[in-house]
Amino acid sequence: MSQTHSDTAFRNKRHQAIDLSAPHLRALRKELLLVRADVERMELAQATIELRQAVTHFSWLKFIVPGFGGMRMGSGSKAHFLNAGSIGALLKQYPLISSIASLVLAKPLRATIVAGAKPALKWGGLALAGWEAYRIWQQMKNESAASTNKERAVDSGY
Numbered sequence: 001m002s003q004t005h006s007d008t009a010f011r012n013k014r015h016q017a018i019d020l021s022a023p024h025l026r027a028l029r030k031e032l033l034l035v036r037a038d039v040e041r042m043e044l045a046q047a048t049i050e051l052r053q054a055v056t057h058f059s060w061l062k063f064i065v066p067g068f069g070g071m072r073m074g075s076g077s078k079a080h081f082l083n084a085g086s087i088g089a090l091l092k093q094y095p096l097i098s099s100i101a102s103l104v105l106a107k108p109l110r111a112t113i114v115a116g117a118k119p120a121l122k123w124g125g126l127a128l129a130g131w132e133a134y135r136i137w138q139q140m141k142n143e144s145a146a147s148t149n150k151e152r153a154v155d156s157g158y
Contacts, residue, residue, distance in 0.1 A: 052092075 091098045
């Protein structure tokens with residue numbers, strides 16, 4: 001028996017989707033992108049909060065930062081920032097200060113690394129240029145030897 005129905009004859013008929021015009025599709029895509037950006041922004045904020053909480057609860061930090069173990073974050077008194085033990089609270093409230101401090105402290109180390117890297121890059125570049133010149137010279141020498149061998153083979157009748 002031959003098949004008289006097409007392959008799509010028994011499939012469910014779907015309702016046709018509403019045909020949106022190009023401006024409507026662009027507006028819909030824009031809204032979806034804005035919502036996705038908001039969700040990612042909130043996820044990043046939550047991850048930042050979790051990371052900050054995980055890092056600030058290390059027990060060994062109280063040995064590095066004086067007065068870190070006995071602080072309360074929500075104290076809010078301005079006199080609390082005057083004593084030497086409030087460095088941790090200050091860094092928690094103003095994270096830009098810790099970034100600036102790390103930049104200031106890292107500058108001497110960075111300067112020594114850059115000072116050592118400049119001659120290494122210079123001499124390394126010169127060595128690389130010399131090595132490439134040597135390889136080109138070897139290649140030219142091998143090509144000229146191969147061409148003379150071909151000429152000798154042609155002259156001798158091979």
